[in-house]
Structures are given as C-alpha cells and as structure tokens.
Amino acid sequence: MDKHNLGLKSVSIIGDEVKASQFIENLKGKNPVFICTIANTRTAMVPGITVAGAIPEIVKCTPPADAELVYYGECKCIPGIPATPDGKPTPAIITLSALRLADIPFFIVEAGCEVKPHAPYISLSIPSPGDNIQSGRALDRDVVGKAINYAELIGRDFAELADYLVLGESIPAGTTTALGVLMSLGIDARGKVSSSMPNNPHEIKNKVVENGMKAAGIKIGSLKDDPIGAISTLGDPMMVSVVGMTLGAAKKVPVILAGGTQMAAIVALISRIRPSILRNVAVGTTNYIIEDSTSSISWLINQSANIPIFGADPGLSESKKEGLRAYGSGFVREGVGAGGATLAAMLKSKGKITTDIIRAEIERNYEKIVESRLKNR
Amino acid sequence: MDKHNLGLKSVSIIGDEVKASQFIENLKGKNPVFICTIANTRTAMVPGITVAGAIPEIVKCTPPADAELVYYGECKCIPGIPATPDGKPTPAIITLSALRLADIPFFIVEAGCEVKPHAPYISLSIPSPGDNIQSGRALDRDVVGKAINYAELIGRDFAELADYLVLGESIPAGTTTALGVLMSLGIDARGKVSSSMPNNPHEIKNKVVENGMKAAGIKIGSLKDDPIGAISTLGDPMMVSVVGMTLGAAKKVPVILAGGTQMAAIVALISRIRPSILRNVAVGTTNYIIEDSTSSISWLINQSANIPIFGADPGLSESKKEGLRAYGSGFVREGVGAGGATLAAMLKSKGKITTDIIRAEIERNYEKIVESRLKNR
Numbered sequence: 001m002d003k004h005n006l007g008l009k010s011v012s013i014i015g016d017e018v019k020a021s022q023f024i025e026n027l028k029g030k031n032p033v034f035i036c037t038i039a040n041t042r043t044a045m046v047p048g049i050t051v052a053g054a055i056p057e058i059v060k061c062t063p064p065a066d067a068e069l070v071y072y073g074e075c076k077c078i079p080g081i082p083a084t085p086d087g088k089p090t091p092a093i094i095t096l097s098a099l100r101l102a103d104i105p106f107f108i109v110e111a112g113c114e115v116k117p118h119a120p121y122i123s124l125s126i127p128s129p130g131d132n133i134q135s136g137r138a139l140d141r142d143v144v145g146k147a148i149n150y151a152e153l154i155g156r157d158f159a160e161l162a163d164y165l166v167l168g169e170s171i172p173a174g175t176t177t178a179l180g181v182l183m184s185l186g187i188d189a190r191g192k193v194s195s196s197m198p199n200n201p202h203e204i205k206n207k208v209v210e211n212g213m214k215a216a217g218i219k220i221g222s223l224k225d226d227p228i229g230a231i232s233t234l235g236d237p238m239m240v241s242v243v244g245m246t247l248g249a250a251k252k253v254p255v256i257l258a259g260g261t262q263m264a265a266i267v268a269l270i271s272r273i274r275p276s277i278l279r280n281v282a283v284g285t286t287n288y289i290i291e292d293s294t295s296s297i298s299w300l301i302n303q304s305a306n307i308p309i310f311g312a313d314p315g316l317s318e319s320k321k322e323g324l325r326a327y328g329s330g331f332v333r334e335g336v337g338a339g340g341a342t343l344a345a346m347l348k349s350k351g352k353i354t355t356d357i358i359r360a361e362i363e364r365n366y367e368k369i370v371e372s373r374l375k376n377r
Numbered sequence: 378m379d380k381h382n383l384g385l386k387s388v389s390i391i392g393d394e395v396k397a398s399q400f401i402e403n404l405k406g407k408n409p410v411f412i413c414t415i416a417n418t419r420t421a422m423v424p425g426i427t428v429a430g431a432i433p434e435i436v437k438c439t440p441p442a443d444a445e446l447v448y449y450g451e452c453k454c455i456p457g458i459p460a461t462p463d464g465k466p467t468p469a470i471i472t473l474s475a476l477r478l479a480d481i482p483f484f485i486v487e488a489g490c491e492v493k494p495h496a497p498y499i500s501l502s503i504p505s506p507g508d509n510i511q512s513g514r515a516l517d518r519d520v521v522g523k524a525i526n527y528a529e530l531i532g533r534d535f536a537e538l539a540d541y542l543v544l545g546e547s548i549p550a551g552t553t554t555a556l557g558v559l560m561s562l563g564i565d566a567r568g569k570v571s572s573s574m575p576n577n578p579h580e581i582k583n584k585v586v587e588n589g590m591k592a593a594g595i596k597i598g599s600l601k602d603d604p605i606g607a608i609s610t611l612g613d614p615m616m617v618s619v620v621g622m623t624l625g626a627a628k629k630v631p632v633i634l635a636g637g638t639q640m641a642a643i644v645a646l647i648s649r650i651r652p653s654i655l656r657n658v659a660v661g662t663t664n665y666i667i668e669d670s671t672s673s674i675s676w677l678i679n680q681s682a683n684i685p686i687f688g689a690d691p692g693l694s695e696s697k698k699e700g701l702r703a704y705g706s707g708f709v710r711e712g713v714g715a716g717g718a719t720l721a722a723m724l725k726s727k728g729k730i731t732t733d734i735i736r737a738e739i740e741r742n743y744e745k746i747v748e749s750r751l752k753n754r
Contacts, residue, residue, distance in 0.1 A: 033538055071530065105537035116502065120527040123500045125493065150497040153448065160482035161410055161538040 008346045010313035010355040012290050014298045020308035023282050027254060027347045030163035034104050034258075034344065035154075035245065036070065036095070036337055037169045038063035038121075039111040040129035041138065041236040044173035048204050051084045051196050058082070059172045060129075064117035066092040066170040066336045067108045070099065073369065076118035080373055084196065088326045089370055091338035094286075094314050095168065097361040098338075101353050102345035104166075109154065109245070111147070112237035124150045124244075130236040133180050134208055136216030141232040144240050148228070151244025159249040166284065166344045167245055168258040168337015171238040178265035180209045180234030185268050186221030187303045193261040194295035198330035202294075209234065227272040235265070243269050250280040256310075257281060258340020260289040260333065264300035271304040278305045284340035287311040288333040312342035315359035321366050385723045387690035387732040389667050391675045397685035400659050404631060404724045407540035411481050411635075411721065412531075412622065413447065413472070413714055414546045415440035415498075416488040417506035418515065418613040421550035425581050428461045428573050435459070436549045437506075441494035443469040443547040443713045444485045447476065450746065453495035457750055461573065465703045466747055468715035471663075471691050472545065474738040475715075478730050479722035481543075486531065486622070488524070489614035501527045501621075507613040510557050511585055513593030518609040521617050525605070528621025536626040543661065543721045544622055545635040545714015548615040555642035557586045557611030562645050563598030564680045570638040571672035575707035579671075586611065604649040612642070620646050627657040633687075634658060635717020637666040637710065641677035648681040655682045661717035664688040665710040689719035692736035698743050701736075 013020040044050050044059050062082045065075040069092040075081050082090035099106055108117060112126035124147040130138045158165055171177075175193040182189035191202050213219065216233045223230040231239050243266055246255050257263040263283045270278055289297055290311030298309060317328025327333065345353045390397040421427050421436050439459045442452040446469040452458050459467035476483055485494060489503035501524040507515045535542055548554075552570040559566035568579050590596065593610045600607040608616050620643055623632050634640040640660045647655055666674055667688035675686060694705025704710065722730045 031538070103537065105534040107534060110500070116500075118502075120502075120531045121500055123487070123493075123498055125495075125497075154497045157482040157484060158538075160480065161408070161535075 008351045011343060011346065012287055012311040014290065014309040016306060023254065023308050024347065027164055029348065029350050032104055032164045032166050032344045032348065033107065033158050033162035034099055034166045034168065034337060034341055035107045035109055035158065036067055037109040037111050037167065037238050037241040038067050038113055038117065039171045039237040040114045041171060041173055041177050042129055042132040043176050043208060045132065046204065046208055048201050049176055049208065050172045060114035062172050063113050063170040064115050066090055067117045068119055069093065070096045070106055070336065071119045073365065077115055081369060084331060088323055088331045089366065091332055091335040093365055093369065094338035094362055095336045095341040097365050098341040098345040098358055101358065101361050102348040104344055104348060109241050111241040122154060124241055126237045126240065130177070133177055133212040133234045134215060136212045136233055138177065138235050139232050139237060141228060144228055144232050147240045148244040151241045152248035155245035155248025159252040162253065164254040164256065165245065165249045166256045166258050166337060166340045167242050168340055169238045169242060169262060170336045171236055174236060174238060174262045176205045176208055177234065177236040178262040179205050180212055181230045181239065181265040182268055182300065183209055183213065183220050184218060184223040184230040184234050185272065186224040187268060187300065188220060189300055192296045192300055194289055194292050194333060196332050200294035227269045231269065239265060239269060242266050246270060246281060247274055247277065250277040255281050256284040256340050256343065258284050258337030260285050261295050261297050261300055264297060267301050267307065268304040278307055282308040282310060284310045284312065284343040286334045286339035286342065287313040288327055289339065292330065292333060310343050312339050312346060313355050314338065314342045314362060315355035316362065319359055319363060321363055323370065324362060324366055385728045388720060388723065389664055389688040391667065391686040393683060400631065400685050401724065404541055405727050406725065409481055409541045409543050409721045409725065410484065410535050410539035411476055411543045411545065411714060411718055412484045412486055412535065413444055414486040414488050414544065414615050414618040415444050415490055415494065416548045416614040417491045418548060418550055418554055419506055419509040420553050420585060422509065423581065423585055425578050426553055426585065427549045437491035439549050440490050440547040441492050443467055444494045445496055446470065447473045447483055447713065448496045450742065454492055458746060461708060465700055465708045466743065468709055468712040470742055470746065471715035471739055472713045472718040474742050475718040475722040475735055478735065478738050479725040481721055481725060486618050488618040499531060501618055503614045503617065510554055510589040510611045511592065513589045513610055515554065515612050516609050516614060518605060521605055521609050524617045525621040528618045529625035532622035532625025536629040539630065541631040541633065542622065542626045543633045543635050543714060543717045544619050545717055546615045546619060546639060547713045548613055551613060551615060551639045553582045553585055554611060554613040555639040556582050557589055558607045558616065558642040559645055559677065560586055560590065560597050561595060561600040561607040561611050562649065563601040564645060564677065565597060566677055569673045569677050571666055571669050571710060573709050577671040604646045608646065616642060616646060619643050623647060623658060624651055624654065627654040632658050633661040633717050633720065635661050635714030637662050638672050638674050638677055641674060644678050644684065645681040655684055659685040659687060661687045661689065661720040663711045663716035663719065664690040665704055666716065669707065669710060687720050689716050689723060690732050691715065691719045691739060692732035693739065696736055696740060698740055700747065701739060701743060
C-alpha cells in the first residue's frame, strides 16, 4: 500500500495502480449521489459486539439517528448524537461535513430499521430488522429476493441521474454479519473484519458466527454458490440494499462502496451474482480502516475481486478536538460512508476540498453539535 | 389558446407565449426526473365521484397499481390494470410509454396509500390516507407540516441531480379535493374542475365540498391566508407531497406540474406559501384537459398566477384501438402525469419523439398489457 497523489492529496490506494488511477480520474469534477442504507440486525444485541451507540437500548436508534444527522445537522429520534460510551462521535459527522462542503445530494434507503428516521426515505418494504444470526436465519429468503430487485430498480434509476453512486451504510454489528456471510461463501475472514473499538472483539464475533453456522447446519463455504442463501442465513438487510443498488447502477455508472470491511461481504456477494459488473465498482473508505492492524480490508476484498480500494483522510488524527483525534487511535474508524463521502467531496471539487478543509468543517460541526450540547447541560 | 410549434409538434400552450417559449426552450435536450406521488383520500368512497378504477373496492388500489404499471409494465397488487368500468385503461399506460421511449427515470413518492405499492418508493411518513373531506378534517395539521418539510428535502435533493422535475400524481377523487382547497382559498372553482368521466359529476363534487365547508365551519375564502389549513381541512395528501417537492426544487431548477385541474390547487397553494418560486413552474397536461369543455384549467390557474400551461398530445383520438380512442371523447383525459410525461419525452428528444411515435408505443403497450389479457381469459 502506497500513498498516491492522483491529483488528490491524502487518498491512499490499494490495488492495481493503473486501474485505480483510471477509475478516479474518470470521476473528477463529476456529480455523484450519496445514498446511505440504514438497517438493524438483532445481532447487535449480543453483549460486547458493538459500541455504535452509547447505551445498548440506543444502538437500535443509531441508524436513523445517523441519517437524521446527515440530513439536518442534528438528530431527531434521540437527544444528542450517536457516540461511543465515552463520547466519541458517530462518523456521520464526517459524512455530514464532506457532503455539505461539496454539495452532494443525500438519500436514505430504509432497509429494515427498528425505528424509522424522522426524514424522508426510500423504502424497500423490508418488514423488520435482520434476526440475530446466531439463529442461522437472518432474513426470510423471499424478502431478500424481492428487496434485492427493488434495490436494483433504485440503483438503475439513480444511475440515470448521477454520474456515479456512493453507497454508505449504518448498521450496528454489521462487521459480524459480514464475517458470517464471508465465512458461508468460503472466505475465512476470522480475525480480519474491523471494529468500532481499538480492541477488536474478534472472539465474540467468531463465536456468534460459529453459533449461526451450527444452527443453520452449514460449514465454511457451504453457501459459496448461493449468495442469496448466504444473506438469508448469516447476513443483514443492509446487504440486500447495497448489493441490489450496485447491481442496478454499475451496469451504467461507477459505484463506490463507501465502507470498511463490511463492503468485502458486498463484493463477495456480487462476485457470485454478477461478477462482470465489478469492473465498475471500487471501495472507498477512511485511511483509519486501511491502516487498521486489527483487520485487513485488502485481503478480504482480494479473495473475491481485484478492484481498487481508496482510503481517504479526513485528517482527524491532527484534530484539536480530543473526541475527533480518537479516530486516529482506532476508535470508530468508519461508518455512514464517511470515507467514501470524504473521497467524493475531494473528487467533486477536483481536490480543492482538502483534508485540512474537511477537518476544519468537521471541527466546526463538532463544536456546533457536540460541544454546544455539553455546555448546555 | 393556439397551437404553437416551439419546435415541438403537438404541444398547445396557454399563457404568455414569450414566457412559455423561453420555459420550454430551456428544457430541450435536458434530463428530467419524473416523480409520481401516489395517495388516497377517502373522499373517493362517495358514490359516483370517480371512475378511476373499475370496482369501488379496487379504487383504493389504483394509485399503487398505476405506479407498478409504470415501473414494470404490469400491475402487481391487482390483476389486470386500473380501468374505467367499461374498460378504458388508466393513463399510466401513456406515462409508461412516454417515459420508456425517452429513458426518463421514474420515482414513486408514497404519501398515504391504503395499499403500498409492490415497488420501491419514497416515504414521507404520512401514516394514513386523507379522510373524506365531508368531515372538514382531511388531514392532521402537524402531519401536513412535517410531510411538506420532508417533501421539500426530496425536491431539493432531486434538483441537485436532474435538470428539471416532472411531478405527476395518482389519487382517485383528487379533483374534488382540489375543488375543496380552491374554494377554501377563495377561488370559486365550482363547475371548473375536470373529471375522468365525459359527464363531469359537478353536483356531487360541489355537494361534498359544501358539506366539508359546513363541517369545518368555513366559507369560500376563509382559509385564503392559511394554505396549510386549507390542505388539512379540505385537501389530500398528494398535495402535501407535490407542494413540498415544488418548494424544494423550484428554487434551483424548473418544475413541471404534470396533471390537470388538480394542479390548479397546487399552484394556488404555492402562490400563498412562496409565490416567487412560481416563476420556475409550469403546468404540463394532456390536450384532452386543455380541450375539455366541462372544465377550465386556464381560468383556474390564472386565478393564482400567470404561468405557462402546456397541453401535449399523445394522439389517442387517432388510435386504431377503441379503448384508447375514448380519451379523445372525454374519458379519463389525464392522470399519473400522462400529459407531463408526454411533454417531457418530446422535450428530452428535442421533438424526435413525436405524437405518432408515442401513440404507436402506447398501442404496442395496450396490445401487450390489455389485449393479451382479454385473449387469455
């Protein structure tokens, strides 16, 4: 992994440099749409599996709260904003800042939330969150099939309107379901998925997936020819949405999968549904994921496809705010498409929006949203 | 009213010719998005008020069925397609044909339906259909206020992506609620709103509105300074969506209100909320509405604003199919944004998609969707 300039400062790339340069050059100055899929999996209720939200009961509100924060600059369904128990703010604050700076339109896809967002959203008619994958039955297979078709229509329609799509997600415990899907597809991802905590709880995740595989009566690779089965058994409803939209859009325009190791599951699924469209797909994440020694996004993606992985730097390790600097020490790292949004802002502005500008905007929003609230207590 | 060429055959205009020419010239070759709002009002249950659907119990499925027809070329929530009791097909068949010919992306906004569409849709979180306006309480005022804000966000976001918006609707009995809103705003629209039947049941509509006004304790013009109150009292949830999206989008890009006399209520509402944005708004309808002697769209619109009205001709009075020819004799006339979609297809193709081409495509779809079904009975 090297830092490459590509005319954009602070974007690392992994993968074939020529291919990656071409991909990114084509998008400079173009108009993207950012679509964030929000969903829940009851896997998040397993103790110790996620800190995406300060209080367990509030974890279920994290996805709609993230979406509201990006839309309005404040949350509606919870007081304050999603944060780790010790106050590190949700990556939605990065997404908000990047999208506003670059004037990138934002849409929400609701793909099975415990609580609906107080904002307009696109519905895929997924009736409920994903079940705890320890049951080995995450989602009804018919629901998955139908909703993937709906998401494909949405992707197709946005591909008529935007030059490219940036697809983010907010689903607590999403790296555990990613692990489950990767395992069932034959990719031994144990110890390689990332976490919102510096001490990545790999043992808990492995145990949950092991339980789910046992309950479903499958072994590693049992579902390698059945991607829909893999989602239904050990996946989550976010995958349904992002896989479907990518299938619908990437026929026509490039798609940036905006997320960390969860996107490895998306790439693995697509590689088993319609691999040819992956030539129009890249992963855009934060440099915090690229540099994470507790996970390995490049290894995970490379098991399925040779596509570019971009790591954009929102500059938080240099922040004057302690809560933001924590991103540089392994807290939170990614989510709500923060890395992809940062990349898209840099691309749309042809590099005029730099890491320094994005960090300043994030700090400004942090003062407005987080610090002002603490003062008013 | 004259036929003007404007480089597009078969588009009539009403209003200031210079202004109208400018409006339309700016849109030639540009990329629109077509957004159809679907909703119900229980006013449609009044006997004799609408024929938008063959059987009264099926009228409530007409909006989702229309949306499905445009998406898929077939309906999912009902067998066959919406039609008048004697088999005249829904105008969604025009919309479908025009949008497909010109490759115009299509989105559904669900704004309070009895039955949700079997397709992806944008939700405004309107919890239920509008009530029968004879109660004088069509919608909860807080719901209206919140959903208008949501729709405004949607309009703003699509305005970032598309060169202009075309906003259609499907809501049975929508001309009656339009009458109600116009009356409450001080526009005496009695005898001037259109109908899906050649014998426009003006007396029923007038009586329903009269009952609603009595129940609400208001007179003509009582709500002239309270547009939100007018929607809540005698309106319907489609208005919430279309008014909101127009407010959000027309700041930045042109908006074509794709519908008949229902759009007069939209224009009246906007003229009382934010009149300045109407300079970026026009009405696009079918020539069947323009030529309708039982209603008067131009008089209705002119009470609120001097904006262009375009009447596009899908050519059905020349059709070889009897069920389609009926459009030329006062049946159905408009709906599901048929006229606006026809206009947009002509504009996007710079006139290459002519009335003859659209009629041929409608006939092809009619054979495929309607006649093949009759044969298979």
